[in-house]
Amino acid sequence: MDHAGLGPYQVSNFLTALNLPSIHPSTLRARENEIGSTLKTYTKESCDEALLSEASATSKSGKDEEDDTSPINITFDAAWQKRGSGRSYNSRSATATMIGMETGKIVAFDLKTTDCRKCLFSNDHECNKNFDGSSKAMESALALDMAKSLRDRGFKISKITMDDDSTTISRMRNNIDPNIMKMSDKNHVRKNMSNALYKLQEKHKSLSTKTINYLLKDVSYAISQNKGNAKGLESSLKAIVPHSFGDHSQCDARWCGYLNDPTSYKHSSLPYGKDLIGEDLKRDLLDMFCHYSENSEKMANLGSTQANESMNQLIATKAPKAKHFGGSSSLSHRLAAAVSQKNCGRKYLSQVLTVRNNGVSNKLD
Structure with a gap:
C-alpha cells in the first residue's frame, strides 16, 4: 500500500474491481503500522551504510585532525506535502533529504508535521505532531535537525548544496559549524535569473521570450565553461550584454563568432539574427548582469540538487499531494x-518482508 502510493480505501476499491473480498480500512492501517516499524529500521540501516560509504569516499583519511569527525559533502532539499504557488506556504507537513555528493545515496531524512489526527479523539496516544512553527520554517528546522544528528554521530558537513535560502544556511552556521561551505544550486540560479528577466520584460516589451532564452543560454554556457574559474566567469558574464548589443570589445574568441568572422557573423538565437537595440534596455540588463558578475565566486562553484528534486518526486508517488497523510x-x-527504494532499489520490499516474517537482522547487500 505504501509502496504503491495507495490509501486504504483505494486498496479496497481495487480489490472490489478484481471481484475479491475487500479489506476494512482499519485492518489495512493496522497492518501498515506493523510493517512500518520494520520498514523504518531497515531504512535507517540503509542510510547508516550510505553515510559510511559517503564519508569514506569524501575523505581518504576518514577523520578530521582537529575534531576527530568524518567530513561529508551533501545536497539538501525539502518538499511540502501540499501543492503551493511558491508564495503561499500552508502545508501541514514537509519532508527533507540529504544526499551524499559522492555516492548519490540518502544519508539522512526527516519530516515535520503540525497535525495529529488522534489528538482529536484521545489524549492517551503516541502523538504524531512534532512541529509548532510555520510551514515555511519547516525547511530550516529539518536541515538543522539532520545536521545535528550527523554531528552527534561523528560526521561533519563540509559542503552543502542547496537553494538560496539564507535562513537555513544561517541557522546551520550559527548552531552547527560556522565553516560550512554553501554551494548554490545551478537550477535555482537559472530560475532566479529567469524570473528577473521576465520581470524586466514588463518594463521593456522588446525583451521577447526568445531573447530571454538566448540570454539564459549564454549564462548557462558561461557557467559550464568557467567551472571553478571565478575570474573567467566574471569576464564572460560582463561580456554577454555588450555582445548582444553588437559590442564585442569584451568578447573572447573561444565563444564569440564575430571575432572569428566579422563579415558574415549574425546571432544564431536572437530575433532575425540582429543585435539588440535600446539604451534603456541595455542599461537595465547591464545592471542586472553586473549583480551576477559580482557573485562570480559563488556561481563558479555551483552544485546541483537534481537528485533531491528527483527524490521529492519519488516521495510524491508514495504520498500523493492530493491526499493528506x-x-x-x-x-x-x-x-x-x-x-x-532510492538507497536499495525495489528489492527492499522482499527484504523488509523477510525481516518481518523471520525476525532476523537485516543485511543490505
Whole structure:
C-alpha cells in the first residue's frame, strides 16, 4: 500500500474491481503500522551504510585532525506535502533529504508535521505532531535537525548544496559549524535569473521570450565553461550584454563568432539574427548582469540538487499531494519506503518482508 502510493480505501476499491473480498480500512492501517516499524529500521540501516560509504569516499583519511569527525559533502532539499504557488506556504507537513555528493545515496531524512489526527479523539496516544512553527520554517528546522544528528554521530558537513535560502544556511552556521561551505544550486540560479528577466520584460516589451532564452543560454554556457574559474566567469558574464548589443570589445574568441568572422557573423538565437537595440534596455540588463558578475565566486562553484528534486518526486508517488497523510504515522512509513527504494532499489520490499516474517537482522547487500 505504501509502496504503491495507495490509501486504504483505494486498496479496497481495487480489490472490489478484481471481484475479491475487500479489506476494512482499519485492518489495512493496522497492518501498515506493523510493517512500518520494520520498514523504518531497515531504512535507517540503509542510510547508516550510505553515510559510511559517503564519508569514506569524501575523505581518504576518514577523520578530521582537529575534531576527530568524518567530513561529508551533501545536497539538501525539502518538499511540502501540499501543492503551493511558491508564495503561499500552508502545508501541514514537509519532508527533507540529504544526499551524499559522492555516492548519490540518502544519508539522512526527516519530516515535520503540525497535525495529529488522534489528538482529536484521545489524549492517551503516541502523538504524531512534532512541529509548532510555520510551514515555511519547516525547511530550516529539518536541515538543522539532520545536521545535528550527523554531528552527534561523528560526521561533519563540509559542503552543502542547496537553494538560496539564507535562513537555513544561517541557522546551520550559527548552531552547527560556522565553516560550512554553501554551494548554490545551478537550477535555482537559472530560475532566479529567469524570473528577473521576465520581470524586466514588463518594463521593456522588446525583451521577447526568445531573447530571454538566448540570454539564459549564454549564462548557462558561461557557467559550464568557467567551472571553478571565478575570474573567467566574471569576464564572460560582463561580456554577454555588450555582445548582444553588437559590442564585442569584451568578447573572447573561444565563444564569440564575430571575432572569428566579422563579415558574415549574425546571432544564431536572437530575433532575425540582429543585435539588440535600446539604451534603456541595455542599461537595465547591464545592471542586472553586473549583480551576477559580482557573485562570480559563488556561481563558479555551483552544485546541483537534481537528485533531491528527483527524490521529492519519488516521495510524491508514495504520498500523493492530493491526499493528506501527515496526520498519522502513514507519512513516515511512506517516506521510509521512498528512501529505501532510492538507497536499495525495489528489492527492499522482499527484504523488509523477510525481516518481518523471520525476525532476523537485516543485511543490505
